[in-house]
Amino acid sequence: MSAPVYLTGRQLVAGVRAMLVATLVLGLLYPLLIIGVAQVIAPGRADGSLVHTGGQVVGSSLIGQGFVDSAGTPLSQYFQSRPSAANYDGKASGGSNLGPNSPDLAQQIEQRRAAIAAFNGVPPADVPADAVTASASGLDPGISPAYAAIQVGRVAAERGVPAATVTALLQQATVGRDLGFIGAPYVNVLQLNQSLDQHLP
Amino acid sequence: MSATAAGWLQFGVLVLALAAVHKPLGDYLARVFTTPKHWRVEKLVYRAVGVDADSEQRWPTYLRSVLAFSAVGVLLLYLLQRVQSLLPLSDGMPAVEPTSAWNTAVSFVTNTNWQGYSGESTMGNLVQMAGLAVQNFVSAAVGIAVAIALVRGFARTATDRLGNFWVDLTRTVARVLLPISVVGALILVLGGVVQNLSAGTDAHTLAGVTQFLPGGPVASQEVIKELGTNGGGFFNANSAHPFEGPTAWVSLFQIFLLLLIPFALPRTFGRMVGDKRQGFAILGVMAALATVSAGLLSWFQARSGGTALQLAGAAAEGQEVRFGGPLSALFADATTLTSTGAVNAMHDSFTPLGGGVAMVNMMLGEVAPGGVGSGLYGMLVLAVITVFVAGLMVGRTPEYLGKRLGRREMTLSSLYILTTPALVLIGTGIAMALPEGRGSMLNTGPHGLSEVLYAFTSAANNNGSAFAGLSANTPFYNVALGLAMAFGRFLPIVFVLALAGRLGAQGRRPATAGTFPTHRPLFVGLLSAVVLVVVGLTYFPALSLGPLAEGLHP
The missing domain is CATH 1.20.5 (Single alpha-helices involved in coiled-coils or other helix-helix interfaces)
Structure with a gap:
């Protein structure tokens, strides 16, 4: 050798x-x-920050959910999450990966903007960017305060309460920047919808 | 506070934190690799491995150790994936398909961590922790060991010994990576990163459907994924997944972790060659290039180029609301400047020029500051080139740190800087020529080419991030990118260790009035220019067909 x-x-x-x-x-x-x-x-936290209602796991405070019926129609009594390339499926995280000039993406954005404006009864120009774009994870738990704001009137009307009542719960579910400067402010949609069900059934 | 102000503050705090720790950590690293004393637990490891820790190796033996250890790593990781279904804690996951298993094995052993597969639907908890996470540690340690061997080549005179690979490997893990990981993993858990052995939980959502919530030993893997500049996510969405990157501060902490060791190593270099100013000059080049790059990428992202993104009103596609634009841009920049490749946003949906900067970061060879170890040895090779260029200008024999840079040294350095561009450009060319290559593009036009160019750039430079629209889990890409990763990792290591051997064997020439000083601003400027011109220009034609064509589109 x-x-x-x-x-x-x-x-x-x-x-x-x-x-x-x-x-x-x-x-x-x-x-x-x-x-x-x-x-x-x-x-x-090590087990996934699970959220329980009546002894049943309803989700994780970190993971977003779709608030739509089985046909995919948005449930008007709930604040809506962002579009998701994964349909909020925990086995299929990921983004759309459509490019910045993609015609498909442009078309999706147009359609989403029109649908969201009509659904919430607001002018299309008031619909913010996060409402018409899919997140990176497909499981984004948050929406921007601007997207939450345009949904208040619709949710309040559906639940038959004054807008101020919904706004108060919205503020509780709003998370500021970490330490005041890290990241961006957001509204935790699951937490908000859960408190809506709890306080304004 | 405006998003811009928050962005500046995030950047400022990151810089301050790195500035505070790079000296103590760099000094500590220098001691780790110079002390003759072994820890008791390390002696147990040496006995188990069967090596004499007190005998040093010549460069060919050091290289053989690196290659043998890595070959075993590829084989073991491949086998683990192939027999996954027979092993405990595999949560019912079937065996991984052969070309995907090969690609993933090479990917994690080469510190690339390119992911053709989707973690949550492919890898059970056992393969994640006993296969992938182990390579996160040891591939990082291999990079650091090779860098230290090169530094010893500069630091030593008239010797053919470069140290002992097994000692460098063991010490890197035991004294550096593991202690930081234990602390870092627990910090991540406090931030919300999951850490359990569960196969997942089914939740019953408010809308009345079942949602699968994954589990797994994520935090322990997440921390070394950043600290070792690996980048392979536990989940498909990587650090954008709420169980990997639950909050914005966790994401910023991850950016800090992935820059920590690369920015400390120049100090280690300065210490070991006995002239801290030399390390400071290298650090200066890295910091200057990184700052410019971060500024450009953030600026391009804030301007939201691209017709679709402008329609949305911001570059929010593929980004998480809790992170926001500035933190997504900062993460993308840090992950491509190092060889990490973790992402907290999807680069494929970035603005054309923002995504272009991410690509250029990798094309520069990942030297500002680069991967753990690989960034330092890459930058030192470029420093050798710089001294040579300066020598040509004034007509003197080039010397760096008292070492004469002759024909053989320059041949090795040139081969080093030619390897990755050749792999990237030839690989991209072949892919674009074949229907199997073109068929995987998700986007059309220049952006489609960018997806393929990004893939080969990422693989050959051992980054691992992607323009993830590309369907890369095909036999063609699994095999081609696997080869690009393997050659992109190990050919440069061969040249670096051969160079280290040549340098260590030399004596040291005293500095004279005619010696080009390599610790002054002039050298810092010249080295920066060499990085941009020599390396960057190689890619200019390819870039102009991809991101530039798309970004300058009216």
């Missing part, structure tokens, strides 16, 4: 042993340690 082949063989044996050690320590012990500690210090 020539020297380089012999040397390479020796390195391969070391490589196999090193990879087994790494798999044991980094692939099993380390994640299990983190699971153990996480389940002690923040079990709710």
